[in-house]
Amino acid sequence: MDNTNKMVLEFESKSQNESFARTVVAAFAATMDPTIEELADIKTAVSEAVTNSIIHGYGDCIGMITMRSFISGNEITVEIEDSGTGIQDISKAMEPLYTSRPELERSGMGFSFMEAFMDDLEVESEFGKGTLVRMKKRIGKQLAKGYTQQTEQNVV
Amino acid sequence: MHEGKSYGKEDKRLGKEGTSYEIRQRCLIIRLNDELDHHNAVQIREKADRLIERNNIKHIIFDFSGSGFMDSAGIGVIMGRYKKVIFIGGSIAVASVNSAVDRIFRLSGLYKIINKYDSVETALSQLK
Numbered sequence: 001m002d003n004t005n006k007m008v009l010e011f012e013s014k015s016q017n018e019s020f021a022r023t024v025v026a027a028f029a030a031t032m033d034p035t036i037e038e039l040a041d042i043k044t045a046v047s048e049a050v051t052n053s054i055i056h057g058y059g060d061c062i063g064m065i066t067m068r069s070f071i072s073g074n075e076i077t078v079e080i081e082d083s084g085t086g087i088q089d090i091s092k093a094m095e096p097l098y099t100s101r102p103e104l105e106r107s108g109m110g111f112s113f114m115e116a117f118m119d120d121l122e123v124e125s126e127f128g129k130g131t132l133v134r135m136k137k138r139i140g141k142q143l144a145k146g147y148t149q150q151t152e153q154n155v156v
Numbered sequence: 157m158h159e160g161k162s163y164g165k166e167d168k169r170l171g172k173e174g175t176s177y178e179i180r181q182r183c184l185i186i187r188l189n190d191e192l193d194h195h196n197a198v199q200i201r202e203k204a205d206r207l208i209e210r211n212n213i214k215h216i217i218f219d220f221s222g223s224g225f226m227d228s229a230g231i232g233v234i235m236g237r238y239k240k241v242i243f244i245g246g247s248i249a250v251a252s253v254n255s256a257v258d259r260i261f262r263l264s265g266l267y268k269i270i271n272k273y274d275s276v277e278t279a280l281s282q283l284k
Contacts, residue, residue: 015195040225040256047227051194105201105232109264113228116263 005031005071013058013065013082015051021067021080022046028069029076032139041117042076042137048110049080049133055101057084057131074139083130090123175200177207182214182246183283185276188223192230201233205240214246215283219276221252230257231264238269247271249279 007028011017022043029042046067053065068079087093093100094115099108115121120136175196178185184207190196207213216237220226238248248270253261261267273279 015193015198018193018195019191037255037259040259043225044227044256044260047193047225051227051229055194105197105236107228107231107235107264109228109231113260113263 003071003073007069009067010064011067013054013061013063013084015054017065018047018050018054021050021065025067025069025078029071029139032071032074032076034139038137038139042078045114045117045135045137046078046080048113049078049135052110052133053080053082053084053131055104055106056087057082059085075136076139077134077136079132079134081130081132086127086129086131087123087125088127090125094123175203177203179207179211179213180280181284182212183217183280184208184211184213184215185217185219185280187219187221187276190223191225192223192233193225193227194229197229197233201236204233204237208237208240214241214244215249216241216246217249217251217273217276217279217283219251220254220257224254224256226257226260228260228264230260231266234266234270247283249273249283251276251279 005028009021009024011020025046026039026043029039034042050065050067057063063083066081070077092098094111096112097108099106111121114133114135118135118137122134123131125131175189176187178187184204186200186204192200204216208216218234234248241248249272250261250270251273252275253272258272261270261272271282273282
């Protein structure tokens, strides 16, 4: 049986599309028979990436966000791409608790959550051109991180 | 039983109530009826802050029984309210969190500054 699949979605950078985007990915990933926890992980990571594009990528303007998702075997890849301002210093942006917009009560944990909840995270960005976030997760691994009593070390 | 004042908006179009607010003594109960993301955080923050300022609120309880999802924007909402009540000796509690929301709280370290309770009633009895 062919166990690959692909989807592309384009939507405006409006905050009500945050729930739209994560719900679409969750429905797309449902064919992989994920656990509720795995699905929650993907939804959280997608929500963080889309929110970043809306708040930091486009700010007060409305632009288009493209979301692509691929399934290959037990691995799902999700890409969130915007044509917004881009990130000047990616490693600084990815530091836990760092936020460029403290006045918005951003917790600075968006990238930390994407890293913690997905197996792989890549960020490509060019200042003035836009940002692409690529995340991968393998479904069906035993023992999701963080559901045990131990606390994670790589996250604050 | 519910002698507190209730505030809330109703969205009839979806047949779903938005977040509702209730004040009992100096405790503000925020009943989330939607996913706590950046989109909803903006409205909850404004409404909650108005109620906190006008009603001399000391403690805040977030009731998650109607909400099964939260992302880092929710952390921002809770941290922001924490900063408002901590100076007057107040505290923040969360009630009825599911495993996904619980995980977010655990990974973010928020349980160091907030308490988790089974229900709003339990939280209320502890916060008096």
